[in-house]
Each structure stands twice: as C-alpha cells, then as structure tokens.
Amino acid sequence: MSANQPLPHPPLEGSARVWGTIALSAATFMNVLDTSIANVSLPAIAGDLGVSPNQGTWVITSFAVANAIAVPLTGWLSLRIGQVKLFVSSVILFVIASWMCGLAPNMTTLIAFRALQGFVAGPMIPLSQTLLLASYPRAQAGLAMAMWSMTTLVAPVMGPLLGGWITDNISWSWIFYINIPVGIAAAFSTLAIYRKRESRTLQLPIDKMGLAVLVLWVGSLQVMLDLGKEYDWFSSKTIVTLAIVAVLGFAFFLVWELTEEHPVVDLRLFARRNFWGGTVAISVAYGLFFGNVVLLPLWLQQFMGYTATEAGMVMAPVGLMALVLSPVVGKTLAKVDPRKYATFAFIVFALVLWMRSNFNTQADFRTLLIPTVIQGVAMAFFFIPLTTITLSGLPPDRIPSASGLSNFVRITAGAMGTSIATTLWERRAALHHAQLVEHITLGDPVAQATMLGLNAAGLTQEQALMQVNNLVTQQAFMLAANDIFYLSAALFLLLIPLVWLTHPQRSAAGAEAAAGAH
Template structure:
C-alpha cells in the first residue's frame, strides 16, 4: 500500500550475517552478468555473423542493439523504481534478462537475435543502479564504503573478462553459450534476491507516464548510439547517414532538455544537476571511464592485430588488472569515511596517467612481461577510482532520489564508454595512416634503410616481392604501434587534466552523512 505523500517511510534496518552475505553475492552476480554482456559478444561477432549468414558489418548490430536499448533504459530507473518499487523492478529486470538471454541463444536468424539483444539491453537498464541502491541499504552506514567496494569490483572486472570468456566459449563450445551462461546465474540471483529483499520494498507512487519525454529520450539516445556505432565504418561526417544521426541526436537532446525542465513528472530528473557534487562527480566518473574503456578496447586490438597475440593471450594480458583492485578495494571502502574521497580520486587519476605513460613507451619488441606490468599497476587506480567518485557523486543526494541519481550517473558513464571506444579506435586508425605515410617517405629505393632491409630479407631466402611485402607489414606494424603510443600518451595527459574537476566538488561530510551514508538509507 502506498504511504501518504507527507509521511517519510522509515528505511529498513541493515541486513546482518548470512542474509547480508548472500544478498551481496546475488546482487553482485546479477551486476556482473549484466556488465559482462556489454562486451562478451564482441569477439564472437565473426562466428555469429558466419553462422547466421550475414556480413560482419551487419553482425555489429548485435552490439549496437544492446547498447541503444540499455542507454535508453538506464536513466528511466528512478521513474520506474517509484512506479513499481525497487525490489520488484530489480527482480523483474533480472528475470526478463534471463528470458532475453535464452532467446538470444535460440535465435535462428540475425533479425530475431537483434530483437532479443534489444530486449536484453532494455531490461538490463535498471539492474546496475538498483543493485547499487539495494546493496547500500543492506549495510550499516559505517560499512557503506565496503558495500561500494564490493559493487565496484564487479563493474570494473566484468568488461575485461567479457572478451576473454567470450573468445574461449566461441572457440571451445559455440557462440549461443555466451548467452546461455546467464540462465543459471540469473535464476539463482532472482530467487536469492527475492527471498532476502522482498520484505524491504521501497515506497511506490503511481506517477503519470511522461510519454513525450520518453519518446524524445528514445529518439536522441538512439540516434547518438547509432552514430557512434556506424561512424567509423562510414568515415564519420563524410557520410550523410552519420550527419543525419548527429542532427537528430542534437535536436532531440535540445527538445528533451526543454521538455523535461518544465515537466511535473519527468522520466529523467534533471534537477539533480543543480547539485555541484553530483555534476562534478558524474562528469569526472564519465570522462575517466571513457578514457579507461577506450584504452581497454585499444590494447587487445593492437596486441591481436599487429603483435601476433591470440585472443586468449590478449585476455591473459588484460586479466591481471583485477588482482590489485580486488585486494585494495575493501581497504578503500572501509577507509572512505575517514579520508577525503577527492584525495583518493586524485591518486587514481595520477596512477592511471602513470600506467598510460608506461604504455606510451611500448615498442614492437615489447615482450609479454613488459606489456603485463602496466596492467597489474592499473589495478591500483581502479580500486581508488570508482568508490570515491560514486561517494562524491551521491554525497548530497537524499535517499529517496538515490535510484534516479544512480541511474542518471550510470547513463553518463555508459555513454562515455561508447564515446571513448569510438573516438579511440577512430583516432588510432587516423594516426596510424599519418605515421605510415611518414615512415614510407623514408623507404625509397637507394635509401640506406630500405636497401639494408631488402638485403637482409633477400639473404633470408625471400624473393623481391616477398621482401617488399614483409617491409610493408613491418611498416604497418610500426605505424599502428606509434599510433597506439600517441593515444596512450594523450590519455595520460587527459587524466591529469581531470584532477581539478574532482576538486570542484565539496568534501563529503565525515562518517554518517556522505554519499554512501545517504545511499545506505535508500530502500
């Protein structure tokens, strides 16, 4: 029964003992499954496209459909949770995600697979913000930072594990199993979450549907996501399709902002941006995550395409990123109430900058260990990145608005990840083209470098044609390595530039009033 509007319902007490442990595991498993599905299909696209008889370009809509639907649903979390209740909405989202995953695996053609992926992405939208809110409500205020540490590990490690797990499943089983593995995990999460949290439901309010706001959100977010996904293959703004998507996205966003500003029951609560800590924390998180995710995509691409690594070997390079994060995150979570989170976030950005500077020094002779070291060090920055920034973002948000704030900040983060990936891969190819042209200028017949390389290759038994082809391959490899170095270096500088943004936020008050504490009262 809905409580009267003037009464503020008391938040449920924190969970204790095994209930809290099992609740944490169930929420984390659902979150991990969700985040994993944003990247697990990437390496399987050639196999999916070949099996369903479409081109690899058409196959990319398996990724696009999920991203578009997910980006639309995430900011709706606040409105949906008030309408249906946080626990009911979360359990329904996980259950529908399981059904959609099953449909993805069973899809007999690309059209049905894309439809199932769109459904999967849409129902996945509320899962991450609500898992955050429910987890925080399960812990006492003094341990809210620890709750955030446990939650952040799943959202940071899953994107790295996705390509590794997806590649292994595709190579050793078959691609439908990248979706089937969600079924047992999701069913378990549904039953455990409902058993533990059903008595902790939030207040529900029968809000009217902002149909125009929802339609505008679908239009501008959908157009933006499609633009980001098709941009690279259509040479960006040289294509009328990309220009058209960009125009629709900009006009749609402007109309959406104007409409939502005066709407009594908006689908997205834009008044959250009046809070300095929310906008500063969300912006720092989004840009930082966009830089992080763009480089997470770039490194394995470079290793596989130009350094001769297999998908499994590239995954082994990326996997240790979670080691130090898992060790340090609980420590950060326990101490966040005593240490200014702005200091921790600054330290995270500094370490990210150092890691990317180390990568900018790579050469084509870099061995496995050399490439692995920055990845291990990056785990330190990941531990100090998410928890302090979420703490800053939510520090001045009242408990009833936590799902809306979490949904909006996660929408910004997910969108920044998509932008980061598109910008990184596009700049990488364009810088490589530039470096290739510059390198070729020095490779002319009669030049000392060219003639010497040709002689060495001839001495190895290659014909002139084979030697020239080998020189071209080496030049291309060098060009892409130099381009990757450029991206790594620029990303390092941008992480340093981000540091002042963190300090625009107010210092969250000590234990009992910070973000995590406010969120701990969410229900």
C-alpha cells in the first residue's frame, strides 16, 4: 500500500451493501447500454436530421473516441478529485449529456453531445468496480464482481432490442432520455451510501503534453478505423495520414509517459507480468469476440433475410448461461486457479466459432441459436478470471489506474476487431465470388440447368443471370464468414499459452478483480 494511502474503509454491511451494489450496477448498465443502443436507431436518426447513414455512424464513433480517451485518465482523475466525487460527477454529467443528445436539433450538435457523453462516461466503469470491491469483504470480492458483471452481460443484448423498439414505437430521442431517471437514482443513491467513504486526494500536476498526445493518437486511430472501409483503407491518403499520426503520436506518447514524473496514464503497470499478460489476453479475446458479434447479425440481415429484430433474437440468448454461471465463477474463484477458468473459456469460444464456421445458407433458427447459447458459458468464465489475473498483486491505490488502462486497451481492441472482421469479410467474399464464378460456364451442366429453370419460371436471360449472381454473392459472403469464424477459433486457442505466462497470487485471487467486462 502507498504511503499516501489511508487504511481502507471497512466493507459495507446489510442493506447498505445491497443498495450500493444496485446503484453502482445501474450506472454501469446505463453506460454499457449506451454503447449499443444507438446502433439500430442510426437510420432513423440520420433520416430525421437530414444526413446519410454513413454520416450517422459518427454518432457511434464520437462516443467511442471520447470514451477511449477518458477511460485511462480514471486513475489520475480519481487521485485529484476522489473516487466517490468523480463517480457521482460522471453519472450526473452523463445524465445532462444524454438529455442534450435527445434535444439535439442537427447532426453536428448531436455528435458534439455524444462526444461529451462518451468522455464523462469514461471513469464510470472502472470506478464502479473499485467502489464495489471496497464494499465487500475480500473473501466475497469474486462474488461481488460476478454480480456486477451480470449488468454488463445483459446490457449489450438489451441495447439493440430496446433501441429498435423505442425508435419504432416512440422516438429516437428517447434512447437518450431513458438515461435520465436511471442516472439520477444511481447518482443520489451512490452519494447517500458512499459519501463518507471518499478516497484521499493528491494535488498532482496535470500532464498537459501527455493528455494532448493521448487525444491526438487515440482520435486518429479511432477515426482511421471508422473511415477505413469507406475510404478503401491504405489506398486513401486520408487513411495513410491518420495512420502515420496515430503511430508517431503513440511512439511519442510512450516515451513521454515513461519519463514523466506524474504521467496521465501509468504505463509502468506493463512492467508487471500479470498486468501485461492479462491485458493482452483479455483485449485480443475481446477484439475477436466483438468482431464476431458484429459480423453474425450483419450476415443474417444482409444475406439470410433476417430482420433486425430476428437477428437480435439470435444474439440475445448469449447472456442466459452467463447470468446463471457468473455467480458460480465468482464464488469459486478464490479456490480455483483463474488461469484454468480462462483456458476453459477460450476452448469454449473456439468450439462456438468452429460450429459457426460450418454454417451454410440452409441453417435454420435452431442451428444458429445453439452456438449462441453455448457462448454464454465462455463469457461467464472469461471476464472475471482474466481481470482477476490482470490486477493480481496490485496495491489498492493502483487499481483505478490499472482498471482504466486495461479497459482502454480492451475498448480499443474491440474497435479494431470490428474493423478488421468486417474488412476481411468483404475481401474474402470478393475472393470467393471470383472463385465461384470461374466454375459457372456455358458448358457446366448445373449452370445450364439452373438457367433453364429460371427461364422457365419467366425470367429473361439477363434477369436469370442476375439471380445466379445473387446466389453466388450469398454463397461467397457465407464462405467468407466461415473463414473468419474458423480463423477466430484458431486464434482463441493460440491465446491459451499467454494466460499461463502469468502468475496470479492465489491468496488475492478474486479479491482484486476490478476491471471487468464491457
């Protein structure tokens, strides 16, 4: 423990602990929900505000960029302001930003308020975990994180379903307005329960250069990832420029932060084997997971004829097994090596993705649903053990910094995973399309029979060829999705040795898990 750090507060008891857990979890749920709730509402928002759907994606990107910048600042801000004050302030500012988003008269204003919303949301997840851990005895910390993680497992599933329903039945503005009552209740409950449990503050000087360079390189990277597909990646000068700025900015940021006396981000944490091993494992795995979570509904809606609601129903059961098993993981984590749980999770993820790599265009709803349900098992054994490993052995005063930094790397990996998965999908589809077309010749009996059948159904030669091309395109994108599912399964298995490079402290296992899911 740091010499500047007072003795920790005793755990909360009885109803105070219950209400504290509910208040912190509600704020977290609201935060995580907002990362996905706007996705399905983009066409309605873009139409109402008179912009193209492509421009509408900035509603998502502006939130992500600002959030990615704010998350690693959590440690420094909590030392300046205090953990409780910073958390409550973040929640109240989030409510105000949500209200302003709902009132936004045009896209420019909405993007600005979404960026504000993302920035003030940054400290909420790391601090909710830190405050929750301080509320429970060390022996029950694994259970505390399991209870907390349930909200982060349900929210991403609820987001698209709730956002779609609100947009269809009320108005897109209400996807932001629903945060107001939840946020106000969470802020006042947290203040009432935790106001006498404030952490000690230190008047550390602000690392202005570090902050400026962080904003520069993270912003450049996120915008590059968002625009890459639209601009055909590195064939565009804009993307090349953004990449150069991101790489040079990152290099300068590393040198500056490692030599700065009061860095805005504590990069020295990466000197700890548990921290860098756990962070890399959880971030790469999350990037693979998130890329596939985005890819599956895209394939279902664009090439399998599913509506947004039906695609959401295929994805929704992912939380069922996670909700059932998370408390079991939390209760047993102090007795079981977290590396074993993480290994099991990666094997299950690999199994799920291998099952999906065998999908074809005839796959029915039940076939699609089975891997989704099984994936919930992997999620339960994934987040809590890996974050326990990541923060194992850290003194309490470094947990907010470590949690913020680990979450930042994970969020960035998720954005990269999405861009890489969708780009690879389109490129592999183009390759498969070219290979499939090679087999369709006038001398091919199957092609001849298909054309004759379409002509007999009343289609002209041109219409029949277009129909055949549509079928080839559908098959090409299915094969491309299979490729990515198979590659992702292999990568999950390759992550297992990385987990076993770490050496979590068994006595603290479960007591120091503070970075967590989503």
